[in-house]
Amino acid sequence: MLLFEGVYKTFSSGDKRVEALEDINMQVEQSEFAVIVGPSGCGKSTLLQIAAGLEHPTAGKAYLNDTEITGPGADRGMVFQAYTLFPWLNVADNVAFGPRQKKMPEQEVQERVNRYLEVTGLLKFAKLYPKALSGGMKQRVAIARALANDPEVLLMDEPFGALDAQTRVVMQELLLQIWETDHKTVLFITHDIDEAILLADTVHVMSRQPGSIKKTLSIPLARPRDHSLTLRPEFIGLKKEILELIWEESKAAAQEF
Numbered sequence: 001m002l003l004f005e006g007v008y009k010t011f012s013s014g015d016k017r018v019e020a021l022e023d024i025n026m027q028v029e030q031s032e033f034a035v036i037v038g039p040s041g042c043g044k045s046t047l048l049q050i051a052a053g054l055e056h057p058t059a060g061k062a063y064l065n066d067t068e069i070t071g072p073g074a075d076r077g078m079v080f081q082a083y084t085l086f087p088w089l090n091v092a093d094n095v096a097f098g099p100r101q102k103k104m105p106e107q108e109v110q111e112r113v114n115r116y117l118e119v120t121g122l123l124k125f126a127k128l129y130p131k132a133l134s135g136g137m138k139q140r141v142a143i144a145r146a147l148a149n150d151p152e153v154l155l156m157d158e159p160f161g162a163l164d165a166q167t168r169v170v171m172q173e174l175l176l177q178i179w180e181t182d183h184k185t186v187l188f189i190t191h192d193i194d195e196a197i198l199l200a201d202t203v204h205v206m207s208r209q210p211g212s213i214k215k216t217l218s219i220p221l222a223r224p225r226d227h228s229l230t231l232r233p234e235f236i237g238l239k240k241e242i243l244e245l246i247w248e249e250s251k252a253a254a255q256e257f
């Protein structure tokens with residue numbers, strides 16, 4: 001379980017202070033797919049960086065399975081919007097990187113690599129280098145690489161944000177399929193409300209800066225899911241509820257100008 005307890009984050013440089021997060025209390029249960037949505041600049045990435053151990057709270061604490069998060073670790077797999085593959089390694093070696101770091105026996109490394117190249121549809125591309133891949137393919141590799149480490153939690157920060165709409169749909173369905181077999185604990189960030197509802201067990205809506213959790217909604221839609229769900233009345237009802245929360249935030253922000 002991933003837990004944030006009274007987390008605040010203030011960035012200061014010189015006499016400039018940015019209050020990014022304010023009193024975040026939330027938890028992601030084992031095998032839960034949790035999604036955070038919120039306006040740009042509300043602190044979503046900062047919160048994920050704290051879970052990753054790459055940023056530290058100004059106050060409060062984050063825990064993974066009752067252990068305080070104090071730095072990065074292989075128990076948390078990360079997938080970001082920007083493509084973060086090693087350009088000097090081919091697809092298979094990018095995926096093998098984590099298990100090799102852990103000194104896993106090479107035969108086991110190969111088994112893992114094959115398994116995750118298969119689930120992400122990359123087997124045919126194992127020998128290609130990142131520069132030969134499209135954006136969608138690179139994100140498949142990034143997902144395979146994160147999963148090959150068998151992390152406790154997958155942390156995903158707008159992983160499909162840079163992809164075109166078609167590719168995005170394909171990647172969302174791929175992630176749904178992987179999750180059906182794997183049931184990883186996931187904390188996923190997006191500002192795309194359809195994406196949030198389609199993927200999530202739970203959606204946490206954040207308020208504008210300084211970000212706090214404005215509302216937590218559970219998404220009781222049956223699985224397995226695919227895009228046909230987005231046309232269903234239950235889906236549209238949830239979308240309306242979330243959009244209204246986000247519009248409240250934008251209106252309040254507009255009045256401050």
Ligand code: ADP
Nearest residue numbers: 011018020039040041042043044045046047209
């Ligand atoms: P989001 O991901 O929701 O768009 P971020 O977490 O990236 O928001 O940023 C939240 C706020 O914190 C923004 O105002 C941003 O400018 C500020 N911020 C983020 N990282 C830093 C940093 N390293 N130094 C100073 N300010 C930062």
Ligand code: MG
Nearest residue numbers: 044045046157
């Ligand atoms: Mg962000």
